Amino acid sequence: MWRRLTRGRLFDPDHPMPPGPFGSFVGLGILVALAVAISVPMYWMVVTAITPTGMTAKFPPDLFPADPTLRNLQEIVQRRHFWNWVANSTFMAVVLTLATLVLGSMAGYAFAKIPFKGSRPLFWLHIVAMMLPFEVILVPLFILVSRMGLVDTHAGLVVPLLASPFAVFLMKQFIQTLPTELMDSARIDGANEFQIYTLVVLPLIRAGLAFLGIITFVNTWNVFVWPLVVTRSAEMRTLQVGLALVREEVPLFYALHMAGAVIAAAPVILVFFAFQRYFLRGVTVGAVKG
């Protein structure tokens, strides 16, 4: 009876071991409870952002603001240099996303389909580099960038993050799945390797490019340590670093922090919901080692 009621709607009809009524009740209860636990902080961010500043110093707090307002959002965007931060974060995310797509797919194509002398050890070097903690190269990278005169510049924000071993690895994984015969027949038709890359490979790995693009955009929008050390002046900060500064300047204005957090979180959350499909599927390709 229970099986017939829930099959197809709640449960996968092909699953060999669907839970019975009691198991479903407990299982779904646990799932919902955990999902609520993870959603409460996100909800609280939004609610506090629209709570009048004076009302945040209230105990116990209102779970929904009695008097919602947009004042905090207005106040945070009117802070000095706020729009510079937004512009810097956008610049960083857009440039790095585009560059990573080009560099990563080109190198991935070479590693996957044009094995040249020394390409195997070179690829292994990338696997090791993926495990390298960024902090190991943080100090030398900073010295290098300051010797190049790039501290506190847009170039300094972007250039050192251009090299992404993960992007190369991911692109190789995707391109490897393409049948080599496809490229061979293009070659017979007289296409050179560059034409094969642009006309055959790139269109076929659209899903992979989408995933890499999205994940790079999100990661660079969120990156913190590098912009923190490489920028000095207030107008060169990124949004993440800027928000950490706001919190140091006015530690008790939680409504203001949350308004900033909402603005900083909005782009990545929108990207996530728009491209959810690619996210959830791409994660699995990037992880399993080849």
Next chain:
Amino acid sequence: MTPSPATATATPRPPRTRRGRGPRRDLWGWFFIAPHLFVFALFVLLPVAFAVVLAFLDYRPMRVTWVGLDNFERVFRDELFGRALRNTTVFTAVVVTFWLGKALLIAYLIDPLAKGWQTFFKSAFYLPGVTSSIIISLIWLWIFNPSFGLLNAFIALFGLEPVSWLGSTRTALPSLMAMQIIMGGGSSIVLLSAAMSRIPRDLYEVAILDGASRGRVFGQVVVPLIQPTLLYLVVTGTINTFQVFESVYVMTQGGPQFATTTVVYRIYTTAFQRFDLGYASAQAIVLFAITMVLAAIQFRWLGRDVEY
């Protein structure tokens, strides 16, 4: 290794035909890799080499001197570094264990659900993963607030006294760990759930015919078959969690009384607040060595019977 759709077709490759080998193709290979290789060499390989050299120098803004192994000696004598290492180890061990437990539980529970519901729950759990750790830290700083925070309001419902979560040496580190456990693990859930859906259905059926209980099926069919994914998650989770920094920087600045100072936070303050760059580099190399040893141990220990 569980063959993923991406790798399955790649492994057995027939020997390459004559055509398409040779120096011309090599040249094309280098052409495609050159742009990436240039930035990779300049901003990854060169800094790694430089990091090693730096660890043997006393590198001050005004003067640079060779000090041999002094920096490493300092690392091992440095009480604060030892403290940071202990904090980070506890943090990592607890967070990774609970993350995985949570991810395993959730992945198992959503496995029998219909596709739409699976996607719904996966999205819900993945969402905090795309918001930056700065944002998450700011939110929790507010939730942990001792006077007006949500958490103290919640425990007051049960008649408990307010707690200064981040202000006391006893609760500061556990509070950070709890935050990390609650918010994290989204991608582990997606990965484990993908691994579970790849388990051949007839294996379940054989087990059910044999009269195995749910617990036995989980312990002796499900877990062994997703072991490669579990291993991968333990190793990457440990490496990543060992580098915890942002939440410490925003929420506690390593305090109170160094109760939440982590290795990376210590490296950051050594390098960018006291400008002792050589010493910071030695600390970073010790960190790298520790993560590599941990990864190797986990591979040996968990990777024992991964082949099946």
